[in-house]
Structures are given as C-alpha cells and as structure tokens.
Amino acid sequence: MNQHPSLSAAALVAVLEQSEITHVMGIPDNTSAPVFDLLAAHETIQLVTVTREGEAFAIASGVWLGGGRPFVIVQNTGLLESGDAIRGTAARMGVPLPILVTGRGYTKMVRAGLGPGVDLDRDLVTRADVDSVALHTEPTLDAWGIPFERADAETDLRLLEATIARARAEERPVVLLLAQPLTGP
Amino acid sequence: MMTTAELLEPLAKRRTDEVVVTTMSTVRPWGHLSDHDLDFASADSAMGHAADLALGIALARPDRKVICLNGDGSMLMTLGTLATIVGSGAENLILFVVDNGSFEITGNQPTAGAGYTDFAAFARAAGFGQVYYFDQGGEYASALDGVLNAKGPVFVHVRVRSGSEGPISRSAEEEARYLKTSLADWSRGFRSAL
Secondary structure, eight states, X not given: OOSSOBOOHHHHHHHHHHTTOOEEEEOOOTTTHHHHHHHTTOSSOEEEEOSSHHHHHHHHHHHHHTTOOEEEEEEHHHHHHTHHHIIIIIIXXXXXXXXXXXXXXXXXXXXXXXXXXXXOOHHHHTOTTSOHHHHHHHHHHHHHTOOEEEEOTTOBXXXXXXXXXXXXXXXXXXXXXXXXXXXXX | OBOHHHHHHHHHHHOSSOXXXXXXXXXXHHHHHOOOTTEEEOOSSOTTOHXXXXXXXXXXXXXXXXXXXXXXXXXXXXXXXXXXXXXXXXXXEEEEEEEOSEEGGGTOEEOTTTTTOOHHHHHHHHTOSXXXXXXXXXXXXXXXXXXXXXXXXXXXXXXXXXXXXXXXXOSTTOSSGGGSSOHHHHHHHHHHHO
8 A cells, every 4th residue: 555645636636625724715727626526526625716826826815714624726827827816915924825837848848858947038937848847946935035845747646745834834825736647636 | 186185094993904005105194093903005016006906915815805096007907907806706895096197106197197097997898887086075074984895896986185205115114014124024914814
C-alpha cells in the first residue's frame, strides 16, 4: 500500500476535506477539470467558478474575512493575469491562502531542454515550440514574493499538505505549482 | 441627480449589524457617518475588487447581510463579477454601484461610457433578480427599507453627482477609524468582530 498517495483529483479533494477547506475559487483547465467536477456538488466545500482569475483571490480573501478557509485553483496563465488582485488582497491582508496553479507549457519547456531560470529574450519567448507562460511563471512568483513549490512527476500529496500548512503558518498566499498532469480522476 | 450624502445618510441610519464594504469615493464619507467594527474599506487594496471581497464575506457568512458600496469605475473593471455573484447563489449580498461617471479620487476624469452605461441592465442580464435604479434622493430614501429586506443578490444602481474626494491613504491622520490601521490589521479585527 502506498503510504503517500499521488496527486489524483480524488486524493487532492480528500486533502482539501482533511484541511477543512470551506470554499474553492477558480477556473478549470484540462488538468484541474476533474477536481472541479468532484467539487461541483460537494457537501462541505463550496465551489465558486469565477469569470477571470483575479476575482478568485479577492473572493478568497473575503471568505477568509468571513471566517472561512479558502483555496484557489487557477492555471498559470490566469495567475499572471491576477497580479494586482493577489498583491492588493490576499498578500496585503495577510490571508492564509493556499493556491494550486496548474502549469501550462511545462511539458514543452522540458522537451525543449529549458528551465524556469533561462533568459527571457525575444527569440525565446517567440519560439513556436515553447509555451512562454511556463517560462514566465516562476520568475513572476519570485518577483511578487510569493513562496511556491513545484510538483513534478514524483511528487505526492504531502507537498499539497505542506503548502496548506505553510500558508496558514505564515499567513500569506503560498503556491503549489503543478508541473505534471494529475495521475487520475 | 443625488449627492453621495443623500445616498449614505439614510443607509447609515438604517444599518444595524450588516457588513458594509466601501471603496474609492465612498470610503471617507462612510467613515464619517459610521464607526462600526463591521465596516471594511477596500482601500490600499486591489483596484476593482471590492465587490469580490464582499461576495467572499457573504459566502462565508450566509447568515449576515453584506452591503457593498462599489464605484462605477471599479464595477467596470470587473463586470464579470456580476455573473460570478449570481452563479454563487449568494442571497445575502446587496451590491450598490455608486455611479458618479468619473474617477473621483484622481480628479473626476470620466469613466468609459460615463453617463450612458446602464449598470442596472448589466445586472439584469447577469441574472440578478432584484435590480433597482435611483437618481433622486427622496425616492431612494423611501424605497431603502425594501431594498435592504429584499432577497438577494440585490443590485442597486445609484446616479450621484461627482464630489471632491481625494486620494485615500491608511494612516493615523485619517479621520475614519477604519483607515487608521493597515489593511492587514483591520482585516484581523474585522474577522474577529464578525
């Protein structure tokens, strides 16, 4: 028996339940869609699907103001759109906000032999075989001062638990960046 | 057209234990009328997200009415929030758009579509069941009890004259108590009070 289950959608939702998350805000992508499907009619966790990702961080901050325990799920494209919302609400207010960011473009980045630390020059960000959002994600989180861990192929659920625990201990937004597909529904 | 005072004074008189979220040109005027632990200024925060903050509070505390005094410029930045509010099922949220047609705190530069943007129509199209429009103070004051007691989410478009509120800061020199502390400190106190 695997003592540390991998990142399937069902196991992820189980961690949210164990962590007493009350509300999940976000927009699904192909990776997170099974999680949204599981949360759509969940008994204890209310799913709030937003129209643009920046909303999610402000709504989550309001949920925390109201005594709830929020969680945000967005793709890295939406994360980049959300800069001032994260800065001005969750970060500025000191909200313990765990965030799952699904990482579009990581497979292409690895296939191209690239990593997050490369120089983002014009030739690189315009290459057809590279999705530039993966290149921009981690430098942006660094620039915003938001702590994060990247979940790669061998990562198990302990990293999600640690992300939630860190956000709560440090009273700030903390990101788990999912650079791999979920392992199952 | 109404003044901001004609909007806020009747509301302050009727307010009991509702949460009130303000932003931009209503932050200081509301702070002069109210000194309540459940006032929350979306100031020194994120532009355009007051309604989102209010929605989050409403979802976490469905037993408590939440009133948001949003601006027209702020609402235009996040019109999608109207759909999110309806989709969330929050029945305890009353969203005002205080429409002065301008960015008042930067000197009243006109907002996009100022004067002809129909916010009430936006709200109806998004699915709000209770939508009100006021541009006369007497009519508004007479209807206010009904607005506050309606099953939400409620949307209230109020046309007001531009005023002369300047930039908002958080500092000990501010008169309103909810601006005297940092956003983080007020948030903690608010959360405890709620």
